[in-house]
């Protein structure tokens with residue numbers, strides 16, 4: 185299963201079956217006027233999971249993974265594309281009211297797309313080398329320096345996750361700048377607010393919406409938070425910590441963005 | 446509203462197991478408090494009685510686990526609040542306010558929600574009458590028009606929350622409002638009818654098809670309870 189990881193960034197782009205597929209010719213001169221006129225907007229797509237729906241069993245059930253990815257994440261992508269399309273039309277027609285009214289829908293659905301795209305990639309099958317914290321030597325060193333040891337870090341993360349009131353996410357984030365550039369902190373975000381603060385680099389996130397665990401854990405979310413440690417992808421976390429996670433960025437580019445790569 | 450929340454319900458359901466100890470009760474103005482502690486209210490119907498709109502499994506978890514947790518946590522934080530007041534620790538009191546709002550809101554909201562649901566055999570789904578029906582028609586044209594707007598409001602909630610039909614205590618008119626997480630309907634607006642849009646309210650049965658839940662729940666709405674709240 186592990187050898188089948190499609191880690192190449194380009195595999196993130198399963199282009200929707202439409203005329204946009206012509207972007208693959210990478211010929212912006214010909215395509216741009218046809219595909220990207222003034223009223224066009226970027227189209228985002230659901231990235232394929234880097235593992236099978238059943239790969240995180242028994243910690244996250246196949247049914248949860250399938251609904252979560254093909255249902256929930258797909259809906260964020262669809263709603264984001266719809267909001268951006270309406271926004272582009274409103275820009276074209278100088279309709280500032282509509283542009284403003286669409287801001288929250290864009291933030292929510294783009295946040296949902298970003299958060300889930302990061303989440304899938306920061307998970308890995310249990311027992312895999314990626315799921316061992318030894319795959320993240322630099323990050324673990326910084327975690328130990330910050331919280332004392334891994335156990336204390338996990339306890340602090342758990343407390344943060346269980347303290348979320350309503351839907352949201354817990355993140356380990358690199359927040360530092362300058363000499364203090366490797367500073368780590370645990371943050372929680374509400375609903376689908378993405379981690380996009382200045383200088384903030386998300387290392388890994390845990391989805392605390394009920395849809396992320398309810399079919400399996402029901403009201404026992406503490407057990408979900410306990411078990412998530414078996415499927416954290418420390419290799420990806422290390423990459424993000426070291427600032428070498430181009431794969432993530434590629435995943436989040438729109439099909440229009442692909443042209444510019 | 447408060448009188449319905451902290452009372453020990455006379456309506457006992459056969460499935461209920463735990464009841465508060467009678468020893469510590471004190472009656473204030475017709476309302477029974479258990480040393481000011483909130484208790485999980487009994488449902489006036491069985492867990493399976495709202496099927497097929499809401500499954501028995503959902504009702505059981507929702508009432509005996511989720512609501513119970515709000516009750517327990519509210520009591521815990523209320524004790525801490527009392528302690529902070531006793532010590533005149535203002536910072537601690539302020540820090541506790543979000544916990545009181547969330548867990549107290551969870552208790553208040555769910556208590557109102559159970560009351561504004563009923564099995565079809567007990568009148569669930571029967572349209573409102575009288576003054577409330579008139580107020581809804583005045584604001585929304587028809588009951589169907591109102592339900593459509595209400596479902597749109599429910600679908601638009603980004604995250605966990607509730608949609609409520611509320612009455613504006615200043616103007617007397619009714620309107621639809623959504624509230625995030627467990628924010629309770631307090632202050633200027635009076636709660637008339639609430640629908641829980643948290644995923645735990647429907648996920649075991651409807652999964653990501655929440656629009657189906659919003660459509661089905663009208664079959665078990667207790668408009669009589671809503672009429673009693675309307676002034």
Ligand SMILES: [Fe+2]
Pocket residue numbers: 195196197231232435
């Ligand atoms: Fe991807």
Ligand SMILES: [Fe+2]
Pocket residue numbers: 252256300391393395396
């Ligand atoms: Fe999610």
Ligand SMILES: [Fe+2]
Pocket residue numbers: 507511555641643645646
């Ligand atoms: Fe609920």
